[in-house]
Amino acid sequence: MAFNLSNILFILIIFQLLFLSFFLFTQKKGQPAANSLLGFFFLSICLNLLDVFLLNTGIYFSHPNFAGFGACLPLIFGPLLYFYTRAIIYKNFAFNLKNLVHFLPFVIFFLGTEFYYLSLPRDAQEKLLRNLSAHHIPGAISITTLLIFVQFLFYAVSSIRLISNYKKTANQLFSDPKCTDVAWLYSTIVFFISIMVITALNGLLAQTSLAKYFLLAFNLVVAAVLVFVIRVLMRGLRQSYFLTFERENLYGIYAASKATMPAADRDEKEKIMQTLLQHMQRGKPYLDPELTLDQLALQLSLKPRILSQAINEIRQQNFFDFINHYRIDEAARMLTNPEDKKITVLEVLYQVGFNSKSSFNTLFKKYTGLTPTEFRQKNAS
Numbered sequence: 001m002a003f004n005l006s007n008i009l010f011i012l013i014i015f016q017l018l019f020l021s022f023f024l025f026t027q028k029k030g031q032p033a034a035n036s037l038l039g040f041f042f043l044s045i046c047l048n049l050l051d052v053f054l055l056n057t058g059i060y061f062s063h064p065n066f067a068g069f070g071a072c073l074p075l076i077f078g079p080l081l082y083f084y085t086r087a088i089i090y091k092n093f094a095f096n097l098k099n100l101v102h103f104l105p106f107v108i109f110f111l112g113t114e115f116y117y118l119s120l121p122r123d124a125q126e127k128l129l130r131n132l133s134a135h136h137i138p139g140a141i142s143i144t145t146l147l148i149f150v151q152f153l154f155y156a157v158s159s160i161r162l163i164s165n166y167k168k169t170a171n172q173l174f175s176d177p178k179c180t181d182v183a184w185l186y187s188t189i190v191f192f193i194s195i196m197v198i199t200a201l202n203g204l205l206a207q208t209s210l211a212k213y214f215l216l217a218f219n220l221v222v223a224a225v226l227v228f229v230i231r232v233l234m235r236g237l238r239q240s241y242f243l244t245f246e247r248e249n250l251y252g253i254y255a256a257s258k259a260t261m262p263a264a265d266r267d268e269k270e271k272i273m274q275t276l277l278q279h280m281q282r283g284k285p286y287l288d289p290e291l292t293l294d295q296l297a298l299q300l301s302l303k304p305r306i307l308s309q310a311i312n313e314i315r316q317q318n319f320f321d322f323i324n325h326y327r328i329d330e331a332a333r334m335l336t337n338p339e340d341k342k343i344t345v346l347e348v349l350y351q352v353g354f355n356s357k358s359s360f361n362t363l364f365k366k367y368t369g370l371t372p373t374e375f376r377q378k379n380a381s
Contacts, residue, residue, distance in 0.1 A: 017046035034087035041080040064125040075106035078155030085159040175323035177359035269310040286326040
């Protein structure tokens, strides 16, 4: 076996994926169901790439009966990513027998293709392997690959919709940016959509006069996945909650958001808003970094749904923006006219109810158009 660049990349990515899968399977912190699903997702990618590696290096020609064991695994990429997203978002998610229906296409396709392939004589198996190794893909395999891509895209888009719905609901219930930030999950799904799109296009490229660029494009895809996995692994080792949510009170947001309650009329909402504004000025509840809609409603002896409706309709804001506007306004006041002239931006952000410097900087610039440092310098001059 020649150790060229392609083979070296394959060995590195296979090793990293195995290590990451083992890390997730043995991870005791966070959500066990989510960790296991993501572990199986990376393991399935690992086995699929191992199958391609054994074909490209010619090892299968000595043992053709073992070839293709991972060719059907892309059929479970989409379901695993989708159920991982559900496990992250829903509090009481549990993988049950009904969920196995989503993996039936993989089981049926795997058993069917294995039965057909193993029934071929050895010379026919070797001929098929030579064609695949030379990227001479039969039409039936090309069509099947396209269908697998469509299936993955369906599950990926469904996952993105779940994230979008979560984001909207979380903004109505939480003021802490950590409770609403699912950018890492969104970017992970978008990354794998991009990888699948590029892989599908590269497969079509192999059928054209540009087939000589197939290997280059494929190596770039493998390298991109390698960089992604290393990044995930390094952050996961440094931050045990990187692949899950940090607080348990995040899990029940869907049940809370779907609670039914009669809507208050306009006059009642105006009165509620006046009471709320007075409470915000006097009590400054926004200084609590983990303030939630339920907690604020309890302070005002109101139902959370009614309070949320008042904020949405009277102020045209969700709960997240409503609370964080107050925090940023308080921070701007402290930076403009501080009681302690030596107070730092870091001290200000903690005092006004933030726990994260990056979240504070992002929201401060969103609401004021300047970073905290720029704002302080401008007002100081």
